[in-house]
Amino acid sequence: MNQIYMDSAATTPTDHRVVEAMLPCFGEVYGNPSSLHAFGQEAQAAVEGARKRIASFLGAETAEIVFTSGGTESDNLAIKGVAYANRKKGDHIITSAIEHHAVLETCRFLEQEGFRVTTLPVDGDGLIDPAAVAGAITDKTILISVMHANNEIGTIQFIAEIGAIAKKRRVCFHTDAVQTFGHLPFTVDELNCDLLSASGHKLYGPKGIGLLYIRKGTRLVPSMHGGEQENGRRSSTLNVPGIVGFGKAVELAEVSLAEEAARLTAMRDRFIRGAFDRLDGIRLNGHPTRRLPNNINISLTSVEGEGLILSLDMLGIAASTGSACSSSSMEASHVLTAIGLPKAFAHGSLRFSLGRHTRESDIDTVLETLPQVVGRLRSLSPRSL
Numbered sequence: 261m262n263q264i265y266m267d268s269a270a271t272t273p274t275d276h277r278v279v280e281a282m283l284p285c286f287g288e289v290y291g292n293p294s295s296l297h298a299f300g301q302e303a304q305a306a307v308e309g310a311r312k313r314i315a316s317f318l319g320a321e322t323a324e325i326v327f328t329s330g331g332t333e334s335d336n337l338a339i340k341g342v343a344y345a346n347r348k349k350g351d352h353i354i355t356s357a358i359e360h361h362a363v364l365e366t367c368r369f370l371e372q373e374g375f376r377v378t379t380l381p382v383d384g385d386g387l388i389d390p391a392a393v394a395g396a397i398t399d400k401t402i403l404i405s406v407m408h409a410n411n412e413i414g415t416i417q418f419i420a421e422i423g424a425i426a427k428k429r430r431v432c433f434h435t436d437a438v439q440t441f442g443h444l445p446f447t448v449d450e451l452n453c454d455l456l457s458a459s460g461h462k463l464y465g466p467k468g469i470g471l472l473y474i475r476k477g478t479r480l481v482p483s484m485h486g487g488e489q490e491n492g493r494r495s496s497t498l499n500v501p502g503i504v505g506f507g508k509a510v511e512l513a514e515v516s517l518a519e520e521a522a523r524l525t526a527m528r529d530r531f532i533r534g535a536f537d538r539l540d541g542i543r544l545n546g547h548p549t550r551r552l553p554n555n556i557n558i559s560l561t562s563v564e565g566e567g568l569i570l571s572l573d574m575l576g577i578a579a580s581t582g583s584a585c586s587s588s589s590m591e592a593s594h595v596l597t598a599i600g601l602p603k604a605f606a607h608g609s610l611r612f613s614l615g616r617h618t619r620e621s622d623i624d625t626v627l628e629t630l631p632q633v634v635g636r637l638r639s640l641s642p643r644s645l
């Protein structure tokens with residue numbers, strides 16, 4: 261069976277050129293970068309080469325890049341780090357209702373620690389109003405955390421505008437760019453951010469490696485103690501193969517970014533048009549144009565997301581659902597709830613996320629298969645009665 265992977269927002273395959281770049285770091289360049297001998301210094305040079313490439317891609321200085329284990333750790337380090345470092349200055353954090361759980365749960369944790377969190381709503385397309393961010397800032401606000409693009413519905417926020425507001429009001433600004441890093445062109449100065457999270461496995465790099473960009477002068481309390489790596493901001497022996505792979509993934513992304521974004525956008529829009537032509541009881545979730553080039557998120561009436569995913573999987577098509585099964589009731593995700601997804605659509609949400617490997621013929625296959633699967637499930641569904 262020909263398999264079609266349309267879940268690139270969850271993770272991407274590691275590019276073979278990334279694997280090739282990483283291989284020497286296991287058996288040959290295996291020194292600890294903190295060691296003073298030649299083995300260590302060779303590993304250190306490999307790490308610094310990757311750091312330089314990544315920093316340059318972001319328009320940052322090398323000292324502003326801290327390697328972590330992934331997006332989740334970067335979000336935790338940014339938010340807890342800034343909160344604890346500024347405790348004397350203020351106790352207020354602003355975020356949005358559609359952030360990844362790595363941000364939302366960290367904010368929830370900080371609420372238990374005595375911080376106050378304002379969670380801003382989004383409009384029907386998933387956009388946060390920059391004026392609402394400005395209106396929420398008080399003299400006790402120490403951090404604003406708003407994601408660059410949403411992982412479920414693909415909506416791209418007005419990050420530069422929000423960053424400009426934060427800058428003007430002298431509030432630290434963090435953005436989770438896990439879904440955009442290596443996929444959309446930007447520098448940290450263009451986004452006006454002080455902190456930015458990214459993760460290797462979303463751009464054809466290895467899993468277990470990420471980064472936090474920390475603008476020079478930003479105060480941050482480290483989460484981990486016990487070593488002086490990364491200038492004391494993230495202890496633990498550096499993941500040399502992961503960092504080298506991450507660097508290679510960025511190098512590859514940089515070369516093809518504009519072309520790939522245009523190719524994916526065209527396929528995305530053809531997919532959406534095709535789905536609307538072939539299906540009734542369908543809606544698009546997320547902004548129609550301010551959305552990730554690879555993201556298609558649709559909801560369907562009279563059908564359940566889980567059933568759709570399993571049926572598509574049996575036919576070799578991998579997608580994901582925006583509904584989570586909680587006990588006996590199916591509930592829409594916090595993101596779909598935040599955009600006010602109508603009740604009739606709440607159960608049947610699907611996310612298809614395209615990637616470097618996606619071909620036009622894959623879109624044709626899915627457009628052919630999806631109506632058949634939906635039709636069959638609808639004919640069996642008590643919801644359609």
Ligand code: PLP
Nearest residue numbers: 330331332360362411436438459
């Ligand atoms: N933030 C966003 C927006 C994501 O999409 C993800 C992963 O799905 C994460 C954070 C977590 O990244 P990681 O899997 O590298 O911990």
